[in-house]
Amino acid sequence: MAGNAGKGWVLDFSRDGKRSTWIEVPAGRGKPPVRLAITIVRNGPGPGVLFTGGNHGDEYEGPIALMKLIRELEPKDLVGGTVVIMPMINPPAIAAGTRTSPLDGKNLNRVFPGKARGTVTERIAHTITTQVLPHVETVYDLHAGGVAAMIAPSVMFHKLRSKPLMARTVAAMEAFRAPVGIMIKEFESEGMLDTTVEKLGKVFGCCELGGAGMTTPETVGVTETGIRNLMIHLGIMKGRLKTPVWMGKRQTRYLEALSYGCYADAPAAGIYEPFVELMDKVKKGQPIGQVHSPKAPGRPAAVCKAPRDGVVFMRHAFGLIRKGQKVATIAQETKGW
Numbered sequence: 001m002a003g004n005a006g007k008g009w010v011l012d013f014s015r016d017g018k019r020s021t022w023i024e025v026p027a028g029r030g031k032p033p034v035r036l037a038i039t040i041v042r043n044g045p046g047p048g049v050l051f052t053g054g055n056h057g058d059e060y061e062g063p064i065a066l067m068k069l070i071r072e073l074e075p076k077d078l079v080g081g082t083v084v085i086m087p088m089i090n091p092p093a094i095a096a097g098t099r100t101s102p103l104d105g106k107n108l109n110r111v112f113p114g115k116a117r118g119t120v121t122e123r124i125a126h127t128i129t130t131q132v133l134p135h136v137e138t139v140y141d142l143h144a145g146g147v148a149a150m151i152a153p154s155v156m157f158h159k160l161r162s163k164p165l166m167a168r169t170v171a172a173m174e175a176f177r178a179p180v181g182i183m184i185k186e187f188e189s190e191g192m193l194d195t196t197v198e199k200l201g202k203v204f205g206c207c208e209l210g211g212a213g214m215t216t217p218e219t220v221g222v223t224e225t226g227i228r229n230l231m232i233h234l235g236i237m238k239g240r241l242k243t244p245v246w247m248g249k250r251q252t253r254y255l256e257a258l259s260y261g262c263y264a265d266a267p268a269a270g271i272y273e274p275f276v277e278l279m280d281k282v283k284k285g286q287p288i289g290q291v292h293s294p295k296a297p298g299r300p301a302a303v304c305k306a307p308r309d310g311v312v313f314m315r316h317a318f319g320l321i322r323k324g325q326k327v328a329t330i331a332q333e334t335k336g337w
């Protein structure tokens with residue numbers, strides 16, 4: 001078995017009340033187990049939702065909002081159903097402040113559904129897949145751009161073959177009321193939690209809530225409001241949906257990024273100077289930033305150009321950039337799905 005609830009407490013998703021415990025995942029001979037915090041809040045039968053944060057260890061809106069939710073949410077707040085909260089599903093990466101695990105170098109969001117006898121990161125994925133996912137119908141995984149990138153606070157989703165599942169996925173995205181809802185095509189979907197949940201026929205939303213290895217009051221506000229909105233939408237809580245403020249505005253805009261042509265790569269390594277901000281409109285060929293070479297201060301900077309007309313959905317955030325690293329995602333505005 002890849003994981004056990006700590007302190008003699010068995011994970012029980014059918015009992016009413018609020019319980020917090022740790023799932024212990026073996027990290028290998030002679031090493032202490034990795035402990036996954038999990039809180040289950042249940043009030044009778046009803047829908048089940050799982051919120052996960054800290055999939056990558058340098059993204060913070062999810063862990064902050066979910067630790068606050070653990071302290072605040074009580075069974076009496078629910079009209080029926082179960083809320084499962086896992087604020088940091090990759091604790092070694094959180095402790096190190098890194099995207100990937102320092103224990104085995106793996107990216108948790110590329111090893112799902114995981115392996116019972118794999119490395120510790122693969123075992124974490126396997127534990128979540130086998131012990132938690134069977135108990136919920138909806139999963140919202142809370143991400144951000146990490147140290148490297150800034151992303152317009154958004155719910156990302158994928159085009160799915162099943163029309164009923166697609167309709168439920170879009171409805172959940174709309175209810176979250178993030179500043180952006182975006183349909184995206186992944187070019188390396190293998191191993192993502194997204195893909196595992198979607199294959200199980202469950203509703204999945206990947207939130208990208210900010211970035212640059214930090215949070216702002218607005219990005220945390222978007223996260224907390226969205227979590228609450230989703231619980232109301234699913235019928236687990238009573239209340240009215242609210243629209244959070246971002247950049248002084250209260251609206252959700254719908255975007256699509258469905259081809260390689262949406263991404264601009266750095267033409268050289270060096271120090272990155274952005275010319276555009278999130279949600280700026282750009283034209284194809286427009287300079288969106290440039291890279292200065294510390295090795296040749298007198299040489300003209302290498303200019304990065306918008307690959308197409310659209311809106312800046314993601315931009316590089318960290319000062320240094322590697323050749324070929326993404327400098328921006330230029331998405332196309334749409335009226336909805």
Ligand SMILES: [Zn+2]
Binds near residue numbers: 055056059143144146
């Ligand atoms: Zn992430």
